Amino acid sequence: MEEVTLTAPDISCDHCIAAIRKALSKLPGVQFLDGNPQAKKVTIRYDPSVVQLTAIEKAMEEEGYPPAG
Numbered sequence: 001m002e003e004v005t006l007t008a009p010d011i012s013c014d015h016c017i018a019a020i021r022k023a024l025s026k027l028p029g030v031q032f033l034d035g036n037p038q039a040k041k042v043t044i045r046y047d048p049s050v051v052q053l054t055a056i057e058k059a060m061e062e063e064g065y066p067p068a069g
Contacts, residue, residue, distance in 0.1 A: 006067040023063040
């Protein structure tokens with residue numbers, strides 16, 4: 001398992017974090033760990049043998065919260 005913290009400038013509240021959590025829960029091998037709307041960050045643990053980071057980023061983007069950088 002790998003852990004990554006992603007910054008998404010469009011995160012503004014707990015609802016945003018909940019929407020990201022819901023979107024990522026649909027991906028196999030992904031475990032949502034934490035979200036901080038003030039810092040505009042989410043921390044995710046994932047199994048790179050099951051899902052690639054690009055798929056996680058795409059799911060966030062499709063939900064309306066594209067990761068920066």
